[in-house]
Amino acid sequence: MNDLAQLKKALDMAGAGGTLQQPIIDKVLQELIELNNPLRVNLPRKPGSGSAWILNQRTSRGSGAGFVNDTEEPGENQGTYLQKAFPYKTILDRRKVTRKLQAVGKTLLDIEADEVENGLQNVRDSEENALINGDAAANPKQFDGLRKLVPVGQTTIAGANGAPLTLELMDAALDLNRGNPNMIVMSKKANRKLNALLQAQQRFVDTVEVKGGFRVQTYNGIPIYRSIWISDAQTQGTASNCTDIFILDTSSIWLGELTPLRMERLASKSSQGTEFDIFEDISLVLANDLKVSRLAGVTI
Numbered sequence: 001m002n003d004l005a006q007l008k009k010a011l012d013m014a015g016a017g018g019t020l021q022q023p024i025i026d027k028v029l030q031e032l033i034e035l036n037n038p039l040r041v042n043l044p045r046k047p048g049s050g051s052a053w054i055l056n057q058r059t060s061r062g063s064g065a066g067f068v069n070d071t072e073e074p075g076e077n078q079g080t081y082l083q084k085a086f087p088y089k090t091i092l093d094r095r096k097v098t099r100k101l102q103a104v105g106k107t108l109l110d111i112e113a114d115e116v117e118n119g120l121q122n123v124r125d126s127e128e129n130a131l132i133n134g135d136a137a138a139n140p141k142q143f144d145g146l147r148k149l150v151p152v153g154q155t156t157i158a159g160a161n162g163a164p165l166t167l168e169l170m171d172a173a174l175d176l177n178r179g180n181p182n183m184i185v186m187s188k189k190a191n192r193k194l195n196a197l198l199q200a201q202q203r204f205v206d207t208v209e210v211k212g213g214f215r216v217q218t219y220n221g222i223p224i225y226r227s228i229w230i231s232d233a234q235t236q237g238t239a240s241n242c243t244d245i246f247i248l249d250t251s252s253i254w255l256g257e258l259t260p261l262r263m264e265r266l267a268s269k270s271s272q273g274t275e276f277d278i279f280e281d282i283s284l285v286l287a288n289d290l291k292v293s294r295l296a297g298v299t300i
Contacts, residue, residue: 179249
């Protein structure tokens with residue numbers, strides 16, 4: 001297909017025109033990937049720069065402020081800091097539309113719709129999987145996810161060999177978070193177990209509307225977000241049917257975006273088709289270890 005024919009196909013949109021297609025496509029991509037995805041919409045995303053998000057994390061508060069007499073010179077305090085870097089990693093899915101399919105289809109955008117949707121689903125799945133299970137030591141192309149970032153001191157173990165979920169365990173994990181938790185992330189199966197516990201105690205299963213217009217369940221007023229990427233087959237001691245529950249204060253954990261989600265067409269390499277990439281450069285940033293917690297070893 002020559003350039004003129006391709007242009008006619010791209011503009012053949014029932015009079016919609018639109019010679020500046022790329023900005024419109026980018027906005028549509030953002031909307032499509034956020035459809036039915038409350039976790040992605042509500043985990044903060046902040047623009048970044050450089051090769052990594054770098055921050056100084058205070059590790060010691062010193063002896064604290066004290067009371068002094070009038071004209072008394074106070075002692076000097078200075079906090080200690082640890083510099084942490086969260087390198088940006090690239091998630092990319094490449095798609096191709098063949099020349100023959102372009103000739104058969106009504107418009108180029110119609111033909112690309114299915115490939116765009118599939119590409120977005122792949123990027124979304126890879127991103128959410130990395131948010132939970134990312135391990136830069138095992139795969140340097142990834143950023144560390146919640147299972148790696150939440151420190152041992154902020155983790156409650158249900159039992160040496162796993163143990164069933166209880167409301168006491170949920171409350172212990174919540175109390176371990178020193179911030180103001182506004183996000184609980186768990187698997188669908190764990191969510192059903194929690195519902196059963198609440199109903200057994202004749203407690204209401206409350207819901208709340210969160211950003212994006214989604215209505216989600218709450219526990220102690222904290223919205224619950226479900227993820228298919230939290231495994232229910234983790235090992236804890238002799239048990240192999242365990243799962244994780246994460247409690248987050250999103251003022252201290254967010255996604256840094258070097259490059260927000262984009263679609264870019266590639267130069268033609270062959271007469272047999274055209275290619276495009278859907279990609280983003282992001283990293284999961286944890287600014288304060290004390291404002292996250294994890295409940296691990298919950299048998300399902």
